[in-house]
Amino acid sequence: MAFLEKFESFNRRLSGWFEWMGLAGLLVMMVVTCLDVFGAKLFRHPVLGALDIVVLAQLVAVSFSIACALILGMHVSVEFFVTRLPLRIQALVEMVVSFFCLTFFVLIVWRLSMYGYSLQIGGEVSATIRIPLYPFAYGVAFAAIPVCLVFLANLLKSIDSVVKK
Amino acid sequence: MSPVTAGVVGIGLLLVLFLLRMPVGFAMGFVGVIGFAYLSDPGPALSLLAQDIFEQFSSYPLSVIPMFILMGTFAFASGISQRLYKTAYAWVGQLRGGLTIATVLACAGFAAICGSTAATAATMGKIALPEMRKYKYSDQLSLGAIAAGGNYFVTGQTAPARDKSRIYIKEL
Numbered sequence: 001m002a003f004l005e006k007f008e009s010f011n012r013r014l015s016g017w018f019e020w021m022g023l024a025g026l027l028v029m030m031v032v033t034c035l036d037v038f039g040a041k042l043f044r045h046p047v048l049g050a051l052d053i054v055v056l057a058q059l060v061a062v063s064f065s066i067a068c069a070l071i072l073g074m075h076v077s078v079e080f081f082v083t084r085l086p087l088r089i090q091a092l093v094e095m096v097v098s099f100f101c102l103t104f105f106v107l108i109v110w111r112l113s114m115y116g117y118s119l120q121i122g123g124e125v126s127a128t129i130r131i132p133l134y135p136f137a138y139g140v141a142f143a144a145i146p147v148c149l150v151f152l153a154n155l156l157k158s159i160d161s162v163v164k165k
Numbered sequence: 166m167s168p169v170t171a172g173v174v175g176i177g178l179l180l181v182l183f184l185l186r187m188p189v190g191f192a193m194g195f196v197g198v199i200g201f202a203y204l205s206d207p208g209p210a211l212s213l214l215a216q217d218i219f220e221q222f223s224s225y226p227l228s229v230i231p232m233f234i235l236m237g238t239f240a241f242a243s244g245i246s247q248r249l250y251k252t253a254y255a256w257v258g259q260l261r262g263g264l265t266i267a268t269v270l271a272c273a274g275f276a277a278i279c280g281s282t283a284a285t286a287a288t289m290g291k292i293a294l295p296e297m298r299k300y301k302y303s304d305q306l307s308l309g310a311i312a313a314g315g316n317y318f319v320t321g322q323t324a325p326a327r328d329k330s331r332i333y334i335k336e337l
Contacts, residue, residue, distance in 0.1 A: 026231055026235060029228065029231065029232060030232065030235060033232065051225060054225070054228055055223040055224070055225050055228065056223060058222065058223060058224075058227070058228045058231065059219070059222045059223040061231060062222045062231070063222055070188075075188035075189070075190065075191070076188060076189045076190070077183075077186045077187065077188045077189060078183045078184060078186060078189070079186060081184040081185075081186075082184070082185060082186040093185050093186065094186075096185065097182070097185050097186060097187045100182070100187065100195055101187065101188070101191050101195075104191060104194060104195045104198070107198070107211060107214065108214065108215070108218060110211075111211045111212065111214050111215035112215045112218065112219070114215065115212070115215035115216060115219060136219075136223075137215075137219055140218065140219060140222065
């Protein structure tokens with residue numbers, strides 16, 4: 001199925017770009033933590049708002065890596081039961097699970113967008129250096145879009161497998 | 166349906182979703198939203214979903230996990246772990262299960278320093294597991310040694326059980 005292959009290839013590229021953003025978040029966490037520790041212990045001058053920066057960078061690192069981790073099969077799941085089932089039933093199970101996960105992540109995108117809007121209206125900021133929180137909520141919602149696309153591709157693929165077999 | 170019955174049904178549904186190979190974290194979130202929506206109202210359940218994801222992803226106590234995984238990756242990529250295990254193997258390799266003994270001691274030392282079982286599992290799993298596999302140790306024994314070493318000797322904070330199990334399983 002040429003369309004499905006193109007769709008999966010697009011998902012891989014998109015998730016790869018998002019993974020780079022997640023990696024940037026992880027590096028920010030590392031650099032800020034190092035600067036904060038060295039600054040505080042050696043020069044008695046910690047980085048102002050290091051905690052705020054670390055938690056927000058962690059938010060970026062985690063949320064932007066979900067799609068890539070999903071494609072690489074890094075999310076923890078229990079395999080011993082489904083692998084013993086016939087292939088057709090496995091495809092059927094994959095279809096149901098992909099549908100549930102797709103629904104779940106569509107809800108996440110929708111509600112996190114609304115949550116971001118509520119943070120924007122309320123003018124919510126971080127505790128120490130007052131970084132606005134709403135772009136990060138929008139960012140997490142945006143990062144969940146490729147996850148939806150990956151589950152959609154899995155759903156289409158499993159439907160195709162069920163129909164063919 | 167009473168809240169207790171709803172809870173029991175929720176756990177049953179969670180186990181079914183686990184068996185259907187749904188990723189563990191997603192299954193927990195999915196069942197949690199359904200359960201909360203059933204017991205209260207869909208609106209608050211969906212609001213809680215967004216808020217909880219935002220708060221959990223930006224939880225400071227959990228920031229130790231990605232940092233230690235990164236540290237373990239650096240140790241692994243730079244070859245520190247290989248040299249460490251060659252030394253350990255030279256010292257106690259002649260004993261039965263010698264590398265397992267070395268792994269337990271290394272985990273104990275690391276856990277005593279950092280105080281987090283989750284971080285120990287993440288770091289030592291990254292370092293010890295590939296080396297133990299190289300010496301033909303079974304995954305069950307290797308992961309058991311890492312888990313036991315980190316857990317028995319930890320002195321400080323402990324992570325929730327779900328984080329630990331997630332990390333151990335991930336190393337497989």
